[in-house]
Amino acid sequence: MTLTMALIVHKYGGTSMGSTERIRNVAKRVAKWARAGHQMVVVPSAMSGETNRLLGLAKELMPDPREPQSLRELDMIASTGEQVSVGLLALALQAEGLDAVSYTGWQVPVKTDSAYTKARITSIDDARIRADLQQGRVVIVTGFQGIDTLGHITTLGRGGSDTSAVAVAAAMKADECLIYTDVDGVYTTDPRVVPEARRMSTISFEEMLEMASLGSKVLQIRSVEFAGKYRVPLRVLSSFTPWDIELAEEARSGTLITFEEDEKMEQAVVSGIAFNRDEAKVTVLGVPDKPGVAYQILGAVADANIDVDVIIQNVSHDGRTDFSFTVPRNDYARVMDLLKGQVAPAMGATAVTGDPKICKVSIVGIGMKSHAGVAAKMFRTLSEESINIQMISTSEIKTSVVIDEKYMELAVRALHRAFELEAAAA
Ligand code: ADP
Ligand code: ASP
């Protein structure tokens, strides 16, 4: 990134915005960038715990909202967390002597589709933001929210402020989007689970996309998709460094998501390990093994608007087979109801079983494209720890296994060691 006058987007997560003291720190950091001559757009999340608190209140009144009209209200409620944040940050910046103004999603507007609680951004009108920047203002825009074509407030799914920030950066053709969070970059795996995890100074876009989609919550998957589609220079870095460290040093810190292939001469075969505890497994037993079975089961699940991830159909015995797949854990009860109530009886299946306590552990690496035996090494490592693999799924640059949730940390640590990820960077 050039350090001459640039258009920069900063995003601050919930922990970074967690108290008025921290917000003051964010303001001082942003002020440092603005005073260095940069045009600044800042996208904060709600204060940590706030979105959970708000959704908890909603849950007290309706434990399991499913209808669009109720999901609409969840977004109405959850979006307020970010509205408070932007106002507080604007005040803090004004107190620092800067001209600053805050906007909610609808004021920008950030337009989305109408999929409440998991809306997608369709367009961002940057006219208002640009006008303010030209007046020398720091512009603060809510993360996580937008507005649909009918004028209803929407939210982008948990962790969605990352996506707001990258989408704003894309719309404005910003020079860089900096994601400030409570870790100092993207690690080989979640450093809270494996203390030996190593920060990467760069990660390829493809690998970041896999890591995010396989459960590394450091970036919401859609933010990585946006960055790839619009080639937004994207960096993950810490908001907990002293705010007054030298700007040039800060601008180089953390992890840069790179778009060039073969950037590193020695590409590690496995770059990172992701895990996801947000899925549940269901199995339809004794399904007649004939054409159309997968469609009958998964079609019904898709019609209920439930995403399916890992799928296994077993070999058949006596014309019958078992069919297993994973779904988001939040949808587990609904899928079980659907399968037991309608789908299984209609197709003459013998039973439906399920397990919400599973975990998917994945190894990710571009180097897997050109190396054989990587998956085998993963399976051997897990077998040495006596961890049973329930399901497997692979693609060019990842291998995922579904295992019992209680072995998750053991599996991640063992794999991290087996693939020597704690070693110094190449
Ligand atoms: P924010 O509130 O700033 O958006 P998040 O909690 O959403 O922060 O994301 C940061 C967290 O992501 C870290 O605290 C860390 O526990 C977790 N995490 C998971 N995988 C990784 C990884 N590979 N590298 C870094 N952090 C990770
Ligand atoms: N506040 C929202 C959440 O907790 C969005 C975000 O933090 O990115 O999911």
Ligand code: MG
């Ligand atoms: Mg986040």
